[in-house]
Structure formats: C-alpha cells, structure tokens
Amino acid sequence: MRNKVHSNPASIQKATNQKKEGDKQAQGMAKALSSFIDPVLSWADIAWFRSITKMPIVLKGIQTGEDALLAVHHGIEGIVVSNHGGRQLDFARSGIDMLQEVMEVLKEHQVEDKLEVRNYSFLKNLIVYT
Numbered sequence: 001m002r003n004k005v006h007s008n009p010a011s012i013q014k015a016t017n018q019k020k021e022g023d024k025q026a027q028g029m030a031k032a033l034s035s036f037i038d039p040v041l042s043w044a045d046i047a048w049f050r051s052i053t054k055m056p057i058v059l060k061g062i063q064t065g066e067d068a069l070l071a072v073h074h075g076i077e078g079i080v081v082s083n084h085g086g087r088q089l090d091f092a093r094s095g096i097d098m099l100q101e102v103m104e105v106l107k108e109h110q111v112e113d114k115l116e117v118r119n120y121s122f123l124k125n126l127i128v129y130t
Contacts, residue, residue, distance in 0.1 A: 046074045058116075063098050065105025071115060072106070078116035095119050 049057055056077035062068050063083060071079050081099045083092050099119045106112040 043070055043074055046076070050075075062102060063093070065101050068102045068106055068117070069109060069111070072109075072111045076115055078118065081117065081119045 046057065057075075058078035058080065059071055059076055060080040060082055062071060062079040062081050068079060068081075079102075081095055081102050083095060083098065096119065099117070102117060103112065106114075106117070
C-alpha cells in the first residue's frame with residue numbers, strides 16, 4: 001500500500017469489466033495488479049491450453065514446492081519461480097528462497113528432471129528463445 005498506483009479509471013473498467021467506487025483514487029500496487037487476475041483460473045485449465053497449442057507450457061509465479069509438484073503432475077514443461085515483484089512488500093519471500101524450497105521438493109520426489117526451472121530474479125533483462 002506504500003507504493004500507490006494512479007491509473008486511468010476507464011482503462012481499469014474496460015480491462016476488468018468492473019467499476020468500483022474507489023477506482024478514481026490512488027490504490028495500492030497489490031490491489032491494482034490483482035484487479036487483472038482471473039480468480040477462476042485453475043490447474044484444470046492446463047488441459048484446455050494443451051488442446052489449443054503444441055508449444056511447451058511454462059508457468060510463471062510458482063512460489064512453493066507443492067505448486068512445483070502440481071506443475072510436474074500436469075505435464076508442464078517449465079516453471080519460473082517468482083513472487084511477481086512482491087518484494088515491495090515487507091513480508092514477501094525472495095525468489096532465491098522460494099527457488100531453494102522448490103528444488104529441494106522436486107529432488108525429494110525425484111522429479112527435478114521432469115521440467116525446466118528458472119528463477120525470475122536471474123531473468124530480469126533476459127529473454128530466452130528455445
């Protein structure tokens with residue numbers, strides 16, 4: 001909430017198809033970004049993505065070992081361990097801490113070779129083409 005976001009209320013309304021009374025005011029970064037998240041997106045949607053593409057599927061935003069295992073279970077080809085810039089918050093875990101947990105869990109279950117794992121803090125100005 002320390003980092004206020006000033007946005008064009010019309011663009012927020014168009015993007016989210018919702019208009020809330022407080023949108024004209026500055027809002028916290030987390031609140032602003034969360035307005036663009038689809039709350040009904042789930043692991044079951046991976047099957048739909050598979051039905052429309054033959055490209056490898058890579059998930060960004062994996063933060064726990066449990067989610068990394070779910071990615072393996074759903075046949076995801078790669079994950080990016082990231083807190084989506086959450087270090088603006090005093091309590092958010094760093095990407096490197098999350099990466100350590102993810103790798104330990106994947107190795108414990110002997111599936112670390114089933115998908116590619118990247119950490120966003122190492123990719124900030126890097127675009128990888130494969």
